Amino acid sequence: MTTITLVQGDITRQSVDAVVNAANSSLLGGGGVDGAIHRRGGPAILADCRRLRASQYGKGLPTGRAVATTAGELDARWVIHTVGPVYQVSGGDPDLLASCYRASLEVADELGARTVAFPAISTGAYGWPMADAARIAVEAVRTARTAVEEVRFVLFDEQAYQVFAELIG
Structure with missing residues (x-):
C-alpha cells in the first residue's frame, strides 16, 4: 500500500x-517546476x-507520458519527466492529467x-x-498499481497544500 504524504515547500x-x-514537451527546461529542477539539478x-x-523523443515527449533521467545535483537518484496537459487546450480532460x-x-x-515526490502537475502556467x-x-x-511505498505531494504554497490536505484527510 502506498502512503501519501504532503509537504509544503520546494x-x-x-x-x-x-x-x-x-x-514541457521539449524536455529542455522551462519555467516553474521545470526550470527549478533544471537549475538546481x-x-x-x-x-x-x-x-x-x-x-x-525527437518530436518531444507526448502529453501524459513519462521518462526518466539522472537527477544530477538533486538529492534524488532520478528525475521522472512528465508533460501535463494545458487546461484550455485539452478541454480539461481528466484522463490526460491522471495519465x-x-x-x-x-x-x-x-x-x-x-x-x-510529485508537484501539482498542470496547475501553474498550464x-x-x-x-x-x-x-x-x-x-x-x-x-x-505500484510498488512505490511513499508518494509525496510537494506543494509550493499554503493554498495548494490546504486543497490537497482536505482530500488526504
Missing part, C-alpha cells in the same frame, strides 16, 4: 528516490534530456524507486484549477 529540496518534473539533467530528444501520475509511477516501478487537479492526482495515485 520540490528540488526533497530527499527521495525520484522527483517528478512537470516538464545542473547540466547533467539537460544532457540526458538532449540524449532523449536525439533518440526516441501523468500513472505513467510516472510506472517509470518509478521500472527504476525500482520507492519514494517519489492553468488547471487546483481543486480539480488535486482530486485527479490523489485519485490516480490511490488507484495506481
Whole structure:
C-alpha cells in the first residue's frame, strides 16, 4: 500500500528516490517546476534530456507520458519527466492529467524507486484549477498499481497544500 504524504515547500529540496518534473514537451527546461529542477539539478539533467530528444523523443515527449533521467545535483537518484496537459487546450480532460501520475509511477516501478515526490502537475502556467487537479492526482495515485511505498505531494504554497490536505484527510 502506498502512503501519501504532503509537504509544503520546494520540490528540488526533497530527499527521495525520484522527483517528478512537470516538464514541457521539449524536455529542455522551462519555467516553474521545470526550470527549478533544471537549475538546481545542473547540466547533467539537460544532457540526458538532449540524449532523449536525439533518440526516441525527437518530436518531444507526448502529453501524459513519462521518462526518466539522472537527477544530477538533486538529492534524488532520478528525475521522472512528465508533460501535463494545458487546461484550455485539452478541454480539461481528466484522463490526460491522471495519465501523468500513472505513467510516472510506472517509470518509478521500472527504476525500482520507492519514494517519489510529485508537484501539482498542470496547475501553474498550464492553468488547471487546483481543486480539480488535486482530486485527479490523489485519485490516480490511490488507484495506481505500484510498488512505490511513499508518494509525496510537494506543494509550493499554503493554498495548494490546504486543497490537497482536505482530500488526504
